[in-house]
Amino acid sequence: MPQLDPAPWFYILAYSWLVFLTILPAKTTTHIFPNNPAPEDPKKPTTQPWAWPWH
Known part of the structure; x- marks a missing residue:
């Protein structure tokens, strides 16, 4: 399985x-x-306080 070969990918990561x-x-x-x-x-x-119209 070539995707498990860390040789080129380790150098790219480093x-x-x-x-x-x-x-x-x-x-x-x-x-x-x-x-x-x-x-x-x-x-x-x-x-400024606001006068509420419904109070």
Whole structure:
């Protein structure tokens, strides 16, 4: 049964994990967001109570 022969698939798996663990983290950590998040307003908004018409 050739699908049980791990010879070529183990090297493909090891090489793909090598790529995932070395190249991709470096690319994702250097990613720069185009817009920096704005700081929150320190004042909390005041809400007005609403008069329910059926009460």
